[in-house]
Every structure is written in C-alpha cells, then in structure tokens.
Amino acid sequence: MAAVLLEKNGKWNYVHGEPEKIASPAGGDFGELKREYDDPIRAAAKTVRKLRHGFFRMLFLRGFLSAFGVAAFVAGAAVLAVRFFAESARLQYFAGILVASLLASLLRGLFYARKHLPDSRRLLVWLDGASACGGLLAASLETDPGAWRNSIQPPPSPRLTVSAGRGLLFSVIGLLFLAGALLFPESAVPGRVHHTLDLSGETAALEQKIEVLEEESLMPEKELIDLKDGVAELKEKNDAANPAAMFEMLDALSRRVGMAGEEAASRISRNHETLQMLSSALDTIGALPGAQIPPEAAAQMGELLSKLAEENPDLAELLKQSGASLSTLDPETMKRLAEAMRDSSGKLEKQLAKLVKSKLTQSSCSKPGKCSSSCESGGPGGDRELAEWLEQNAPGADELRMVVVACMAPGNGGVSRGRGDAALLFSGETPGFGGKEVDLALAGENDPARSMAVQQFATAPNPGAEERQAAAAGHLRGGDAQLDRSENRIYPAHRAAVERYFKPKGERSTP
Amino acid sequence: MSNAELITPDELRPEQERANRILAELDRILLGHHEVHRLLLIGILSRGHILLEGLPGVGKTALVKALGTLLSLDFKRIQFTPDLLPSDILGCNILQLMPDGRREMEFQPGAIFTNILLADEINRASPKTQSAMLEAMQEHAVTLLGETRPLPEPFFVLASQNPIELEGTYPIPEAQLDRFLFKIAVGGVDSGVLTEIIAHRRRGEPPKPEYRMTRKELEGLFGVMERIHLSESVANYMARLVAAGHPGAPEALPEIERFVTFGASPRAAIALAESARAAALLAGRPSVGFEDVKSVAPAVLNHRLILNYQAKLEKVTSFDLIDLLLEKVDPAGLKLPGGVALEPGRAKA
Numbered sequence: 001m002a003a004v005l006l007e008k009n010g011k012w013n014y015v016h017g018e019p020e021k022i023a024s025p026a027g028g029d030f031g032e033l034k035r036e037y038d039d040p041i042r043a044a045a046k047t048v049r050k051l052r053h054g055f056f057r058m059l060f061l062r063g064f065l066s067a068f069g070v071a072a073f074v075a076g077a078a079v080l081a082v083r084f085f086a087e088s089a090r091l092q093y094f095a096g097i098l099v100a101s102l103l104a105s106l107l108r109g110l111f112y113a114r115k116h117l118p119d120s121r122r123l124l125v126w127l128d129g130a131s132a133c134g135g136l137l138a139a140s141l142e143t144d145p146g147a148w149r150n151s152i153q154p155p156p157s158p159r160l161t162v163s164a165g166r167g168l169l170f171s172v173i174g175l176l177f178l179a180g181a182l183l184f185p186e187s188a189v190p191g192r193v194h195h196t197l198d199l200s201g202e203t204a205a206l207e208q209k210i211e212v213l214e215e216e217s218l219m220p221e222k223e224l225i226d227l228k229d230g231v232a233e234l235k236e237k238n239d240a241a242n243p244a245a246m247f248e249m250l251d252a253l254s255r256r257v258g259m260a261g262e263e264a265a266s267r268i269s270r271n272h273e274t275l276q277m278l279s280s281a282l283d284t285i286g287a288l289p290g291a292q293i294p295p296e297a298a299a300q301m302g303e304l305l306s307k308l309a310e311e312n313p314d315l316a317e318l319l320k321q322s323g324a325s326l327s328t329l330d331p332e333t334m335k336r337l338a339e340a341m342r343d344s345s346g347k348l349e350k351q352l353a354k355l356v357k358s359k360l361t362q363s364s365c366s367k368p369g370k371c372s373s374s375c376e377s378g379g380p381g382g383d384r385e386l387a388e389w390l391e392q393n394a395p396g397a398d399e400l401r402m403v404v405v406a407c408m409a410p411g412n413g414g415v416s417r418g419r420g421d422a423a424l425l426f427s428g429e430t431p432g433f434g435g436k437e438v439d440l441a442l443a444g445e446n447d448p449a450r451s452m453a454v455q456q457f458a459t460a461p462n463p464g465a466e467e468r469q470a471a472a473a474g475h476l477r478g479g480d481a482q483l484d485r486s487e488n489r490i491y492p493a494h495r496a497a498v499e500r501y502f503k504p505k506g507e508r509s510t511p
Numbered sequence: 512m513s514n515a516e517l518i519t520p521d522e523l524r525p526e527q528e529r530a531n532r533i534l535a536e537l538d539r540i541l542l543g544h545h546e547v548h549r550l551l552l553i554g555i556l557s558r559g560h561i562l563l564e565g566l567p568g569v570g571k572t573a574l575v576k577a578l579g580t581l582l583s584l585d586f587k588r589i590q591f592t593p594d595l596l597p598s599d600i601l602g603c604n605i606l607q608l609m610p611d612g613r614r615e616m617e618f619q620p621g622a623i624f625t626n627i628l629l630a631d632e633i634n635r636a637s638p639k640t641q642s643a644m645l646e647a648m649q650e651h652a653v654t655l656l657g658e659t660r661p662l663p664e665p666f667f668v669l670a671s672q673n674p675i676e677l678e679g680t681y682p683i684p685e686a687q688l689d690r691f692l693f694k695i696a697v698g699g700v701d702s703g704v705l706t707e708i709i710a711h712r713r714r715g716e717p718p719k720p721e722y723r724m725t726r727k728e729l730e731g732l733f734g735v736m737e738r739i740h741l742s743e744s745v746a747n748y749m750a751r752l753v754a755a756g757h758p759g760a761p762e763a764l765p766e767i768e769r770f771v772t773f774g775a776s777p778r779a780a781i782a783l784a785e786s787a788r789a790a791a792l793l794a795g796r797p798s799v800g801f802e803d804v805k806s807v808a809p810a811v812l813n814h815r816l817i818l819n820y821q822a823k824l825e826k827v828t829s830f831d832l833i834d835l836l837l838e839k840v841d842p843a844g845l846k847l848p849g850g851v852a853l854e855p856g857r858a859k860a
Contacts, residue, residue: 051853055851058851059848059851062848062850062851116846116847116848116851118843118845118846118847121744122843122844122845123843123845125744125842125843125844126841126842126843126845126853128744128800128801128842128843129748129800129801129802129842129843130842130853130855130856131855131856132800132801132802133800134791134794134796134798134800134802134803135740135741135742135744135745135791135796135798135799135800135801135803136796136797136798136800138742138743138744138745138798138800139517139740139742139797139798141742141743141744142740142742142743143516143517143740144516144517145517146516146517146519147519147520148517148520148797151520155856156855156856157856158853158854158855158856159853159854159855159856160851160852160853160854161851161852161853161854162850162851162852163850163851164850165849165850
C-alpha cells in the first residue's frame, strides 16, 4: 500500500492504493504523478530515526541509572564524611553534594548514550535483516534501488527493550544509602564538633542596649554587671543541640533589659513631667511682681520643691546645684530654678530619645509624658494638667494652685478631647485672690435672676414704633442717636444641657 | 559491492523463472527433496562442487542424472572403489601404433573430462585417488606428465558418500573437503512420498524431463549471477559469520572455542557469497539478503567446521554450532550493551 500525490483537475490529492494501480489509474482522469509519498526507503529511514531516538532515551536512562547508583554511594559517603569531619554540617554542603552527584549521573548517561548509540546505517541494515527486505535496504545505501523500490515492504517498527538490571538495583540501594546518610542523626556522631546557634545579632543588640543603659547611668551598676554576665554566659553556653534552652536564656535577658529600659523611660518621663510642671509653675509665679506673690503660695512652692527633692535625687541635685533657699523663694530664684529645670528637662528628652533609638522603649513613648495617662489630658504644661499635678503632689496648696493655674475656668478644654473629668465650675469661679467660689443652685431653669451674663456687646439701635413713624414722616434722628446694648446669658437650662453632654447620669446636678 | 545499477526486474525475472523451472522439474522427477534440489541448483549456479551424503537408495545418483539431463550437460559416473587409480579418473597416455607404423604415446582422457562428474561413494577410494581430483576441482584442469589439459566448462563434481559403512573407507582429506561448495545431507522421504513413488513409478523409474535448459540459457543464468548485487553490509555479515567460527578469533563464541578445532577457510566465505547470490536469484531478488546467507550457511559451513572430540562426546554437530552462529552473530553488527535488545516489529496485517 502506498500513498501517491496525483494531480486531478488542477488539484493535487493523495491517493492510497497499490503503487502500480495508482500510477496508471483505470479511470484515466488522473494527471501527472508528482511524487511518491510513502517511499519505503524513506519510511525505513524514518523508522531508523525514531529507533535512534528510542535508543538514545533508553541508553541515557540506563547509563544514568548505573551511574546514579555509584554517585549515590559516593554522595552518601561524602555526606557522612561531612557529618563526621566537617566543622559544621550545613545544608549547603549537602545540597552541593547532591547536585554534583546528579550532574555526574546525567553526564554519564549522556556519554553512555552517545557511546552506544548505533549509527543510522547499521540500524537500516538491521531493519533489512529483521524484516526480510532481501538486502534492498542495505543495497540502497550503495546504489539506487530503481524499479525495485516499490517491491520493498516498509519495515515495521522494531521493539526496543532495555533491562535496567543491576543499574536499577544499585540505584535503589545507593539512594537508600544516601537517604540514610542524610537522615543520620548528628547527635549520634561521636566526637562531633560543637555546633552553635547563630545568635550574634541578638547578643550584639543586647550588648548595645546594655551599653546605652550604662552610658546614661540608667541602671544600678550591680544590675548592669549581672546583665553583662548573662550575655557572656549565653555566648559561652551557646549550643545548637539545645536551641530551646538557648532561646529561653536569650528571652530572659531580653526581658530584663527591656524592663530596665521601660523603667528608665518611665522614670525619665516622670522626672521630665515633674520638671516641666515645676518650671511652668515657677515661671508663672516668677512672672508676677514680687508684691503680688502671696506668701502662702511661695511657701507652698518651697514645700513642694522640698518634698519632691526628697523623692527625686535628680531634683535634689539640681536644687543643690542652684543653691536656692527653698524657704524664701523670690521671683529671681524662681526664674533661675525654672530655667535650670527646663535645661534638665531638655537633657531628659535627649536621654529618652536615645532609649527609643536603641529600642529600649517603645517609639510611641519618644516624647515625655506620652507613656503615662496624662497624655489623655492634652500633654504636660497645660493649666489643667498643672492643676491636677498640684492636686496630686501638693494637696492643700490652694494658694499656689490659684496663683499658677490661671485658666482653670470651665470651657477651656478643646472639643477634640471629648468627655473628661474636667470639673464643671459653672458658678463663676475666677482665679481669685483669696476668695473661694461657691456653687449656687438656680431656682428654676429659666429664672432670669439666676441667669448669668457671660457676654455684653453694643448693637445697632432698635427703633420703637414712635421712631419708625417719625422716620416714615421724614424726621430722622441724627448724631444724638445712641447704641443699644445686648448680652448673652446662661440660664440653668443651659447648664443642664451641658451636664447632659459632659457628665454621667448619677453625677449631674440637674435632673 | 559496486555502485553499479541493480539488474532490472525485466532482466532478472526470465532468468529466475528458468532457474525455478529447473527446480520444479527436479522436484517433479525426484519426490520429497525440495531443499536438496534447491541447494543443488544453487551449487550449480555458483559453479561449485557438491558432496551429497546419504544412505544408499535415496536417489543421489538419480538426482545427478536428472540434473545433467535438465541442464543439457555431459554426465559421467565413477564408482569409487579402493582399487581405483588416479588414471582411471584423469586418463592416461597409452602407446598407440600410428598409421605410419610409428608408435606414439596418446592421451586417453578419463571420466573427469565431462561437465558433471558423479563421484559415487567417493570415500571408498584411497586418499591418493581422491587427491587426484584436487587440481581438477580447483583449477578445472588436469595435468598429466607435465601437460595441463583444461576440462570442459562448466565442470561440476557431485560426489556422494555413505555415512554408515565406515569399514574400508577413507575419510575425505580436509583439503579436498574444503573444495566442495556444499555438503548436503540427503535424507529419506516420508511415507506419503514413498506411496507416491510406489504407486506411480514403475520400478521407481523417474518420469522423463519435460523441460531442458540449453547451454545458452545456462550461460545466461551464469551471466545474471554476476549482476546480483552484494552489498558491503551483507558481505561484512558473511565475513563475521565465518570469522566467528574460528576458535581464538575475537568474535568467536564460547561454544566455538569449546567444540571447534579448525574453523572455515576464506574459501568458505567466498562460497557463501556465491551461493547466497544464487539463492537471491532463485528468490527473484536483485541483491543478496541476509536471509539468503542464512539459507545457505549450513550447507556451506557444516563440512568446514572441524570439531574436536569434546563435541563428539557431547554429540554436538556442526549444524548445531552453525545454528548458534546464525543466532548470535548480528547481521548489522550492532554492538548493543548487555540488557539492550532489539526485536523485529510485527508487520501490520
């Protein structure tokens, strides 16, 4: 059977059948015979090509398997050697060994396939012998078969069988050996070199933090030495065989350093706040003319400073350096003290920034006062905070509070702060001079007598009926016209509304 | 092994038909020996001498006679006996009285001066007598008293020997044995063939030939033989086949090393090539195929492999070893590594 390309009505078509019949079709309507499609020799050459490809694949696999067995044994031995003799059995070494053995096996497979791959001529001759082509295929290598070409039966594709044999067995055994070598527990290696965990980064960070604490004298020396010893012990005992214990030690040290940092930051923040408050108070008092400073307030200020100095060695040192007499504080001394406190406060800020930079405290605490709840009340230095601070640190020092807290009037807060504990002192409390404000309850919500004028201003005159008639008649009032007065008042009803907004139910003074 | 064009089908087919007609005639005249007839015809086309080995009465002489008749060739028969002399075969000078009264030695040609010589029971003659045919078989000439006389062409020796009656026989010398192209074992026939002979042939007389080839036609056949293409690959296969039969050769099989004393000579390779050509002609092919080589190899090689006593002890025959050679020697000479096998595919139905 052959397929021949024939022309019919100007078109070329493949026609299948016996070559002779196709070449001279009975109908006679076929045209020129263009070329034979299924040339048996070409088909044989195609079969040979396919056969060679099959040979190459099989031989490559066989060569690869036989080499892989050996390579796996060598790689396994190398892995064991690394485990036993190398200083550190790192994964990269094993990966390198595996890749090298695989590459070697692949190369061996390629060389083996190339070496044993039969050439096309021999395969064609083999096909001739195997398919009883009568030597015509072999003869076609030397001469043109001519008219005998069509008598050749296209040889069927032969079957290629390759037994992996020992190669496969060796490969499997080698692979098992390699797997065993890779899975061999390192702890079972006698005299194995001590492996350490790579904690260099962590210990370096710890040492840096301890150094910062030491530089800034933020920790007692004994504790510092203890921490340093802890880090040194961690380095010395570093053992990869017991990573849990190592990381536990590291965590404990990190916690201690962290806590020390947080404590230091908190202390600095508190000191900073104290200094800020004191400097603010001293500024306020010191700004007053000497005659206007109530003696009680000055005395209370001195007491406050003494008290805080007892609790705060830094402040005590500062006061000592200033040489100020706390019992007789004059405005000049107060100004000097305020200045010294501001300077000290600046230094504390820098110290805190250093702690933040070395990650000894949280970055959100980078500014003094931010770590405490006082942040909620608008930051240090404000009147309200100062008043609160004085209440806490100097209870009963009312005169001082009156003097230094000038803006304690209600409504001084910002809307953005929301609900707070600000005292609603509605009854006209004023930073008085010796007086004490009393809250008065109004009789009724709209009682004008109990209302309070909060603002007065001039307005345009409001003409009455008489003036309007005169104006309509053309009589205008000239320069003697006087302005009208207007005022805003707060009635008890307004107070209830304010309380509803700002105070919980049980604490309201109005229903 | 030339780049010459192959003989065309039109040139080959008439010759093939003629050769096959002879074969058919032989099959018709002598029943039940087709393969022997085929090999005999191949031997004739190859211009080789043939040794027929078989029991008495199996039709050896009749076969040779029939062949001579069919090919229109002269035929003579010599019954070899222990007292047969070389001169009985080759001829001799006899003192003759000339018409003028003088006496002169005149050559009287022996029976060998023919086209087909049947040397019946050749192993009964002495080695001296057997050796007398050496030159004739190889050179197609006879030398007596220093004078060489050519034999008529074509010249074939068809010898027969009895394999069982060894008493009073002389084994054919190896040198002479090697000159026989084929050694063909003529076996018995089955009962069906015997029935046919008994029933249809009065006193076993074979029927008269219905076809006779002329000398010219025979020459034509010989001419076509020259044009049968022998590719280098097939020649290489034959060479490797013969070489593998030699103990000590690199290609020798372990069995050959064990059982063979001497392998086949280069003459065997030549004989193989010629007979394969003839086999291809009979099959109607313009070139020698591997199957042609395989079909004639046992006949060519069986008498050329000299086996040792170990083979005789283990009852290993030369045919067993030849079968082994044909099985193990790869036609294409593919040197595949162990475990890799290539098997012929199945042809599509």
